Amino acid sequence: MSDFVETTELFGEAENLFGMLAVPAGARLGDIGCLVLNTGVNHRIGPHRINVKTARRLAGAGIPTLRFDLAGIGDSSAARSRHDFRTQAVEDMKSALDHLQSRHGLRRFLVFGICSGAENALAVALADPRVVGVLTFDGPMYLTRGVRLERKLRRMAAFPGNPAVRASYPWWRDLVQWLGQRDAAAGRRTLERLHLPMFAGGPSADEGAIFQGGDTAPVVSAAEYERRLLSLVDRGVAVSLMYSATYNARDRHNGMLSQLRGSPMFDRVQYRFWPDVDHTATTLAMQAKLLTAVEEWARGVALGGPGLRPSSAGSIVPTLARSPDREPRAPATV
């Protein structure tokens, strides 16, 4: 017999939003629940069904968890409003919190999101004081030129002996197709590239291709990102920022947020880099690691009180007091 029960949930204006709620079996619900968000346009089961596995795991640990589709994604109908994507996403997530509060008596919430879900998780945490914990996996990156260069050099060093690294560069694939298979289109693309500088300062198209979303600029500046995270921890929100090995294979000194090195923020949020887990936890072994980490984090927040901070060793301990709730902040938009 499983330790959770799942129900279908329709909610939002005109019940246009759909999700699946997993609750602990036979247990009286506490007041804290969790939202698991869409990754890109994948519907609510998540890449590799990771959202299903997460929700069931958390419900089994005593935390009711809703995985649902934002308006226009999966089985949720498009919204009637004219909001931009992020504003509408925040509205949808707040509708989910309203639903869990009114129908299931939950009052405090954790939010977990991967990639675009990470950005949405931060947006709703900023906008809604009921959010007491946010875990982002491969959320926004703020890389210094040094980190980018180090990454590039590692990949260049691997280039001669690693066919997979070579194949990750479109220019290499085109070159091989042109010379090996006499592909005229590949040849044209190769010649067009000849005038491009190979070592531009920003991320190249190749880098963007390897990290889904990595080719787009962050929504806000590094300073604003720091300010937002600090506003969350000031409010007592437990913030965990996790990063995969998809963009970079190694990490030193909070490298994925290297533009913010030295910030007091790092004493107040959990930062964790996973050298053995990729962007969507593609293998079962990666999923097992990520699920365990998410459960440990969620248990820590749910059992430890409204706010948590990382210890020097990286484990989570409760904060002493909760700051007064702030006014909801205007959501970030893209």
Added chain:
Amino acid sequence: MKPLLFGPPSRRLFGLYHAPEGPKPSDTAVLLCAPMGHEALRSHRFYRVLAIRLARRGMAVLRFDSHGAGDSPGADEDGELEGWRADVGEADRELRARSGAKRVIWFGARLGASLAVQAASVPGTQVDKLVLWEPVLDGAAYLQALRERHVKELEWSHALPDAGWRRAMLRDPDAFIDEAFGFAISPLLRRQLLALTPTDLVLPSGAEIVVVAKPDDRATQGWVAQQAAAGRHARWLALAHSLIWTSNPFPNNAMVPADALQQIAGELSE
């Protein structure tokens, strides 16, 4: 759209029922059988849009997830063909009970199509029409393709991929066989898929059958010709499209190719 959990308590299934719209409901209902693993995730949007289109044409539609897949109860490791075939039958009963339809069509893509063929051959099953989109005919080849794509995905998702992954895949036949794209493949499911061959996959007699596949897919075309020669009411429909079953949804290929949607919706509406 009405979300459902149906079937016996020991094996509940998740489904989404689209009631017929408009003043004149059709007497035909359509059951949509999903592919396996990543291909189901990849084609979810196509199935949703197809269901909405058909419901607007007055047909009742049920799409569902098999046990251990999608939103249905069960872990990945629980998935196996015999149970999934029974799930198709259970979903068919649910659709008939809800819709009261006199005529039922089954649609399936990839392994969902193969399962539909097998489930339609179960004694006592009555299906009026089968529309099969690129059915998996050769389980061994399918597993090998998934295995190669799995390794490619791993390589793409690492800044510094391990060159040993590809070497292991090429040298060791037992490497990367217990999962594909993050979905577990149990030893039982693997054995069942290895046993799936075009020869063993026999279309049911009595039903109208349309097999949709790419114009250059000679193997499927040959299989349809063999089935037709054996007296099955089967025909081949060539369909070129841009949907890549094993890709992630976003890179340069449509989630719901308009031409494919139009053709398949047309076949299901006839």
